[in-house]
Amino acid sequence: MRFLFHDLGWKLASLLLAIVTWGLVSAEPEIETVLSVPVQYANRSPNLEVSSDYRETIKLELRGSRGRLRDLNNTKTAVVLDFSNVHEAGERTFPVTWRNAGLPRGVQLVRTVPSELHFRFERNLTRTVPVQVRFSGLPGKVQVANAIPVPSEVKISGPESRVSHVDFAITDPLDLTTITGNTVRTSAIYVTEPEVRLIGRPQVQVRVTVARR
Structure with a gap:
């Protein structure tokens, strides 16, 4: 019982301050605003x-007191989509809700633009492709006698449909x-399909021999 009454004055003052603050926030008129927030994938x-x-961003139309919306605007709000239940290739739609927007109490989600996000999932494919060497500025009386990239093959990875269309990685000219x-010469290498990535160091050494025609 002694603990309950210890610093009773401070406890009552803190409780009164909390009640007054809640009352002021509750008395504020509700307004609506639109926030553009990032989309995160987990x-x-x-x-x-x-x-x-x-999709990198999504628009949230929100309703709440001016104070709560101001505080929300100062925090790092994001829509988080959870892919943990996706185990097979195919198409899936994820609605954007109050829950995955991570909104605090007192802030109402009126609508989102778009209202859901649609994704196509594919099996991951990794394969090996050859490296193709490119040249520029070939003088008329000179020819390339030999050009050997080291390594001569590299691994690529990405969505199955995109990886299957890549025949080789190419060097800068x-x-x-x-x-x-x-x-x-040392050269960077890349693939022309943006959804496909190189595995390992994106560079090769090219041993070049040129000779007069």
């Missing part, structure tokens, strides 16, 4: 890839106007 299976476009005889 718990995607490592065996699946999203082959449709990711090597400028032959600066090459004579035998030389080794």
